[in-house]
Amino acid sequence: MKTFFISLLFMLFTLSLSAQSPYPFGTAPRSDMEMTSYPQDEDAAAVYLFDWGSAKLIIGEDYKVNVERHFRIKILKPDGLDYASFKIDAGDRSTFTKFKASTFNLEDGKIVESPLNKKDIFKEKTGNYYVLSFAFPNVKVGSVIECSYTITLGNVYSLYPWNFQHSIPVAYSEFSAIFPGVFRYKVDGHYGNIKVNFNRTEKSMIIGSISTQELNCKWTAGNVPAFEPEIYMASEAELLSRVEFELDGLDLPGVYESITPTYEKLSQKLLDDENFGGILNKSAFLENLVQSITSGLPDNITKIKAIHKYITQNVKWNEAMGIFSRNTSFKTVLKNQSGSVADVNLLFVAMLQKAGITSCPVVLSTRENGSLNPYFAIVSKFNYVIAYAKVDEKEFLMDATNEFRPFNELPPECLNGQGRTIHPRMSKWISLYNNEQQFDQVSVNAELNDNNELLCNVQRYYGSYSAYIIRKKIQVLGKEGYIAYLKNSNGNNEYSDFAFQNLDSIGRSIIISYKVKIKGAVQTTPELSIINPVLFFARTENPFLASVRKYPIDFESPENEVYTLTIQIPQHYTVEEIPSELNLKLEKNGAVFNYSASSDDGSISLKYRFARKETHFEVDNYEAVKEFYNKFIKKQSDLIILKKKDNAVANIQ
Amino acid sequence: MKLKYTKNLILLLTVINFSNMKAGNPTPTYAVSNIPKALLLDANAVVRTDQMIQTIDKISESKSHVKQAITILNEKASRFRFHSISYDAYIKISNIKANVYDSNGELVSNARPSIIDASGSFDNLATDNRFWAITFPVRKYPYTIEIEYEQTNKERYIFESWQFQNDDDVAVEQSGAQISIKKGIGFKVYEKDLTHPCDTFTLEDRTVYTWQEENIPAKKIEDLLMISFQSKKPTLHVAPDEFTMNGMNGSMKDWGSIGKFFYELNKDRDNISPELQAKLKQLIGSTTDKKEIIRIIYQYLQKNTRYVSIQLGIGGFQTLEASFVEKKGFGDCKALSNYMKAMLKSVNIPSYVTYISSEKDDIIASFPSDQFDHVILCVPLNQDTVWLECTNQSFPFNYLGSSNGNKHVLLLTENGGKLVKTPNYKSINNTILSNFNVNIDFIGNATVKGTIKYKGASYELPKAVMISDKETKEQYLNSIFASPNFSVKNLSFKEDTRSYPSLAINCELTVRDYVSKTPKRIVFNPYLFEPSAYMPKKEKMDFMIAYSQTFLDTVTFNLPFGYKPEFIPAPLKHQSQFGNFSYDFNMVQDKLIVTRKFEFMEKKFTREDYEGCIDFFNPLASTERQLVVLKKE
Helix, strand or coil, rough: CCCCCCCCCCCCCCCCCCCCCCCCCCCCCHHHHHCCEEECCCCCCCCEEEEEEEEEECCCCCEEEEEEEEEEEEEEHHHHHHEEEEEEEEEEECCCEEEEEEEEEECCCCEEEEEHHHHHHEEEEECCCEEEECCCCCCCCCCCEEEEEEECCCCCCCCEECCCCCCEEEEEEEEEEECCCEEEEEEECCCCCCCCCCEEEEEEEEEEEEEEEEEEEEEEEEECCCCCCCCCCCCHHHHHHHHHHHEEEEEEEEEEEECCHHHHHHHHHHCCCCHHHHHCCCCHHHHHHHHHHHHCCCCHHHHHEEEEHHHHHEEEECCCCCCCCCCHHHHHHHHHHHEEEHHHHHHHHHHHHCCEEEEEEEEEECCHHCCCCCCCCCCHHEEEEEEEEEEECEEEEECCCCCCCCCCCCCCCHCCCCEEEEECCCCCCEEECCCCCCEEEEEEEEEEECCEEEEEEEEEEEHHHHHHHHHHHHHHHHHHHHHHHHHHHHHCEEEEEEHHHHCCCCCCCCCEEEEEECCCCEEECEEEECCCCCCCHCCCCCCCCCCCCCEECCCCCCCCEEEEEEEEEECCEEECCCCCCEEEHHHCCCCCEEEEEEECCCCEEEEEEEECCCCEEHHHHHHHHHHHHHHHHHHCCCEEEECCHHHHHHCCC | CCCCCCHHHHHHHCCHHHCCCCCCCHHHHHHHHHCCHHHCCCEEEEEEEEEEEEEECCCCCCEEEEEEEEEECCHHHHHHHEEEEEECCCCEEEEEEEEECCCCCECCCCCCCEEEEEEEECCCCCCEEEEEEEEEECCCCCCEEEEEEEEEEEEECCCCCCCCCCCCEEEEEEEEEEEEEEECCCEEEEEEECCCCCCECCCCCCEEEEEEEEECCCCCCCCCEHHHHHCCEEEEEECCCCEEEEEEEEEEECCHHHHHHHHHHHHHCCCHHHHHHHHHHHCCCCCHHHHHHHHHHHHHHHCCCCCCCCCCCCCCCCCEEECHHHHHHCCCCCHHHHHHHHHHHCCCCCCCCEEECCCCCCCCCCCCCCCCCCCEEECCCCCCEEEECCEEEEEEEECCHHCCCCCCCEEEEEEEEEEEEEECCCCCCCCCEEEEEEEECCCCCEEEEEEEEEEHHHHHHHHHHCCHHHHHHHHHHHHCCCCCCCEEEEEEEEEEECCEEEEEEEEEEEEEEEECCCCCCCEEECCCCCCCCCCCCCCCCEEECCCEEEEEEEEEEEEECCCEEEEEEEEEEEEECEEEEEEEEEEECCEEEEEEEECCCCEECCHHHHHHHHHHHHHHHHHHHHEEEEEEE
């Protein structure tokens, strides 16, 4: 990432506050040594008795962050032994400045210490960065492991991020950030549902010729529960309770040096950068290329599609993320035929602009990366850039990294709230959504034969994200492989007559049709035939089974599902029972389910529709969502009961 | 397919050149589109190439060049991101190259795998066990990883055995080994189910043997219930007649010689301190029954030591001293077995350290060689034998676990090696008895309450679940019961290890919508447990009933008020060479009692019996899906 940093001349700093761990090393009380389970969470395999950290900004010839850590963990169950090894990101440091680690065991009533030797710390080097790892000795269930270390890291922009939560509970968490008041930091606190206390003290200090305050900001939290993933939730980056920093600017006497911009100023900053705006502007040479692609095309939408197609087929995304191009000209990107997401989508914007289409880049943070802070811009949070275009008052958000997606379909990773348009005059927030959804329609025409087998003609329509998944699968397996895969998933049925439509027409829904003879769909008694009408398409499991939900439910995208069935009934049967109608609704039509069945002379028709428009449900709504899913999934196993006509019973043996 | 070599190519053999292993074929590119579609079926990854070229000039040294490339297709094969190459003072690894290729087969130059030289030891163990850990970066699937390196073995085994296909869910495009061995160095070969014969090429001073297989598909024949499908697996073992290790000479001509070598290598390392001896005497007290004494000492071992994984075959085959395990409280399988032996020796009970293979299949008893990777202890008594798994802290006494059962193992005795067989836990007294009460209310929900008692080898899985976390326990219940939507009200495990491995689970569940309701009827499946899968009508293969087992269930359904049975399935009985089963459905007042008895015997069958097996199992699977229909009164 391009640095916004200006070099500052400062003299040596004066001695100032430093934080200290509240617990001396190796003083775990008897009660902790004897603990057999953590009262706040009986199932916990291990628990942080305390987790302490401090990050102190040190100004000298260079800018460094002096990080001190001290933690103590109690191992409660065999699974907890996994927590006795650690990997620490050490930046460009290859060793700790100070290091002490020991395992404490209760043996025959005495506390026995097994220290870890510093020579057993392993260094891993990747490029210029080190990861230091170590494993505690002599660990068993009941051990208390303790470690304290000091390491000097280099990233002044982000100071040191602190997680209050881990995958095991934390009895007490404390973090102090200490820095001269001239450094103004944006503090991005994601506390979630953890109660975090904050306290700030100041002490005067002198830096060079400037008299200022040294700030000691302290965060504490007690009884922090373990972070446990739940089904359909946002990413860990989004939900884990933590605090992060970004250097906003330097508050010098008489002037404020802004280091990282506000959202309003972000646009200009990016457009001034040679790896963002710079590369966009050096696009004169694209004129001819754009002409050759779009000449003769009737309207702007067709032109956009043509440019999109050109890029997806000629520039392969190398899966590198980030909003800055690694190049200073698109010439390199086109020559290499590959690029990062910034290369690909900024090129897209440049070519659209050359074609006379209103277009600009949009920067965003993907789902995996967590959502953007709505109040202040943390530049390092943006990790993806897409293209915006406006045609006749219609707005499109587009991505050219994937040849199997149509021009106006964003990958699910991008559907993360709002992004920021980057434009010299009019930068704004924009909702990251075109009309992406899962779209799956099944249409079955079935006939019950004399052997109680169902002969079905199936037509399946896949649109939007559902179509993408099919296209990808077929790309890997081939049509024959895909057919084999379908056959294998329902081994006892007989398939034939497969037909595929629109596989290569990227913007259009795919239609797959086939015939299948289903053997297990009908259960018989001497008088009755019982059919499960949703066949093997039915959902059977409610994903929301837990009685308590901690985090909001978060789906990637909306969902649309339709099922229609018509069954021809042989003459010697009458329709004894068909499922009743059911209409369900979640508040504000966040989701709806409509189910109805009817019978006529010799045939039964059944139809249901499931549409979930809403992608985010707060914890308060959990019971309602759980109940909705329970009811509509259960409905899919409702049965049709046919009865043999009396005179027929005698004939059929 | 005959492989042709020209004189130039022979010279090139010493300069590693893989592209000529299959003369006439261009070097395969790693593009995913080049993978034959048939190999993609059911595969989570595809081995594009897996080659080893080995040169042996004297029995104490060999040089190998290894190259492997795997295309990872999806998340299920993400384990291939992690690769480790073990070595020690006798093995040298050099010229490690690791690369990443994207789905088009193009080298990704900015995706650097991390290559770390790591210690394989714990706790200040001053050993030479080390390994190179290669970690490939996370990328969107599919992509290809490639590893290449050179290995020199000195004073170590100079053979390699070659698995053409290592994982069932991984297809293999190309896999092979080549050994170039100087004349006069004797070795033997075991080959099974190879599609190409070994290509032999004799030169003046040596002979070059090449084995190559290609296009091996992934095996997605999932074992069903107790049926294990035996597919033909190309297998190759090579072993030297003589070998040198740790400065000592040995012979592999028979099991006796092999055992003698390891016995000599490991003897006299079994002395414990006087303090420990006194402690053991104290624990034994006045007990004189030998079996009881062994049990007491085994329990002491389980409580006071833990297993640390160091693979057999690395760092010499010599065990750590018993005094080390006594002091540190941990060891690998050979150290822990040796330590147990030392403790028994101190009370005058002789025992044998025993080599065993932990692979799924037994070793090839007709091919004396080192096919072992694990160590246990054998304690022969007058009337019977006690077998001890010294690395497991929770196994009952005298139980090796079903995966160690019925295998040929090598006892290391003072008179040389002796090949014997471990007990077959899969064929004795394996029972699962279940007794449940199901109360169905008029809304259609049910409470399920009862016990499952496991006896014998079937106890192993619930035992592992018993000491696991809550999530694993719930997943286990999910795998047993057919209903997908239930919540657990009560769950407890109780183990009884006195006489024979056995464990009981007590549980109470509430199941929403256990039955299907129509306006006039209630319909439900009276089979509480996960129904058997239908046997697939695939190509016939050899198969076996993997273990003997008896299932006995009694489930009592308390039917809701206001309904009477309209249809109850008919009882079913079937006896065959594959096993016996009987189903009974009885109405007693307002209760429906469903009893089931299955009995299977461990036995091998050929493909000719496959149809007959389908005719036995599929009606069983159908019966398990039959419905009970109740009608409103």
